[in-house]
Amino acid sequence: MQLSNEEEDYNLSLKKFESMLKTNKVLFFDSEEFEEIILHYLDMGKAALAKKALKLALDQHPKSTGLKLVQVEMLVFDDKLDIAEKLLNELYAIEPTNEEIFIQKANIYSKRDQHEKAVELLNTALEYTDDYADVYNLIGMEYLFMDNLEMAKQSFIKCLEEDLDDQSALYNVVYCFEFLDQNLEAIAYLNKYIDKNPYSEIAWHQMGRLYYGVKDYENAIRAFDYATLIDDEFLGAFMERAKAFERLNKYEEAIESYSRTIELDDATSYALLRIGKCHEKLGNKVLALKFYNETVHEDPLLDKGWIAITDFYVRQKNYQKALFYVNKALAIDNQNRLYWKRYATINKHMNLFEEAEFGFRKAVEFGDHELDTWLFWVDILQFLGEFESAIQTLLQASEYYPEENEVEYRLAGLYFMIQDNTKAKFHLSNGLRLNFDNYIILEDMFPVVWTKKMVQNYIAKHKK
Missing domain, CATH: 1.25.40.10 (Tetratricopeptide repeat domain)
Structure with missing residues (x-):
């Protein structure tokens, strides 16, 4: 693959710097070269090398604003906020229209959880920047920290108006729409976005997800189809498309789509399970x-x-x-x-x-603590003749289901079985109050109790 001149220069600078570290010879780099070297090490998580490069850079370019701003970034990263702020104030006195100063100040306020102040500083940065998309993205993130999803959404939309290809902003816009329960509005927004950027597989995938969320599975499949046409290795889109096919009972198409995810990556237990379910629906038991x-x-x-x-x-x-x-x-x-x-x-x-x-x-x-689990358990205890255990289990169940007639009728039957008529009548009265017609539970499950004249009279009296 052919490297651009910029990439070649960048690689040469890195090699030259690492050679200097090995030989202890001090070589000259311009300030921009140093910035790229430092940011490279920061991106790689090599903080010690980044700090070493910064020290050498400031020795060679003590008045470079760009390098001092990198220094601020590293101080903020190390939570040395007061030192960073002091340095920014000094830089502001020299370059009051440098947007990066306001961005870094906003970063400090954000770290202090003063997000409104951070937004204020970022809005000032907008007056001086050429990179509106980046600043709008940062404003959106601050609004997310404040849980102001509506303002965050507007900021990310502005970011995308400046830079259609900002994928993180696109994800964040959809996140805001979904959090605000505005799925249909999100679909409408993505339709407009796709008009401007029709080859964005991310946008088509997100649109498919949203259609799936509102149970419009046909349109979801159409959107996922476009995502996979643009990127035929888009594993997530194939997986989501398979789920939509399943919802439409199109099991063969679902199997095909799930199988594609296995071709693209190692088989996942989820895909294997869903393929199994689809085959079972098709009657392919083996x-x-x-x-x-x-x-x-x-x-x-x-x-x-x-x-x-x-x-x-x-x-x-x-x-x-x-x-x-x-x-x-x-x-x-x-x-x-x-x-x-x-x-x-x-x-x-x-x-x-x-x-x-x-x-x-x-x-x-x-x-x-599902109701049917309690009832199955109790019915077996009753069958085994363990009436006291059954009663204790039902009383436990009644804590989860205090107004459940099936619990009350069973308690009535069991108390009648152990001759505790006072408690039996109390629970029978509750059962009749909650669902009169379900007294047949007594007839079905407690035939001995059902034949008692006292029980028949009590039910008849309650009916009147």
């Missing part, structure tokens, strides 16, 4: 299972992979195989509530009620 197995091979810690295999076998009613895989998952992570719930459900299907009860108990212990 292929679905193949990709689910590849998913857990790629990332054994991804719970969605193990869950996909387990659920696959549950849907086939092959509970023995489902149990085998959920046990493998639990061997890797025995504190995963999703695994424990499936372990419990599978054992329930196999009429292994003690194991099922243990699974639901573990699921709740590890944070599953």
Whole structure:
């Protein structure tokens, strides 16, 4: 690849400087060469070399404003804000119209969390700068720090009016629109932007994301298509396009797009999982299972992979195989509530009620507070004749679901079973108040209780 003259000069300057450090001979560089050398080392994270270069630079060019501004930048980086500010005041006395002085002062105020003052200084910098885009970008960032998303958005838009190719500003504009819940306005803005810059794959990708967000999947795919036409290695656009195809139940197209992401980069567990899901939707069970197995091979810690295999076998009613895989998952992570719930459900299907009860108990212990989990657990405790444990579990559940008729009817039934009629009537009254028609829970789950004349009379009385 042919290097430009500027790049060749820059590389020569670096080689010359590094040669000087090795030989201890002092060579001359002009101030701009030194600035580029110092900034190069800063970009590379080599602060010690940057400081060494700065010291040599100031020895050779003690009056260079550019070098002193680089010195300020390094002082700010080291949080030596007072020293930096003092140096800037000295420079301001010499060059009061140098925009970089105001930008660095703004940087100091920003570091002190005085963002309004920073914006004020950056607005002054606008009066003297030729690089409006950079200053508008900095103003936008200050407004982001202040959580003023509307003003940040306007600043980034102004930045893009000055420099259409500023990708960070483009991302930030879309971020502001999304944060302000202005997805349709963002789409309208991007349409105008694309009119001016039709080959911006970033803009097309962002537009696709926004269409996806408002569930307009056809237009999302169209936008992602343009992004991938402009850049046929745009992995993110292929991934998002695949998701949109999936939403439209176009599983073959989704598989093709997910497969492209695997061609472009190492296979991700997410792409493998989604390909498996698509194959299952298409009825390709063997292929679905193949990709689910590849998913857990790629990332054994991804719970969605193990869950996909387990659920696959549950849907086939092959509970023995489902149990085998959920046990493998639990061997890797025995504190995963999703695994424990499936372990419990599978054992329930196999009429292994003690194991099922243990699974639901573990699921709740590890944070599953879904209503159905509590109810499945309680119903198994009741089936096992553990009425007191069932009551205690329901009382625990009622802390999460204080106004849930299914909890109240079960408590009523269980209290009737242990002959505590006062508490039973209290909970039956709650259940009837919350959902009268659901009293059939008593008939279905507590036939002994349902036949009691006292219960029938209580329900009849409440109906009147």
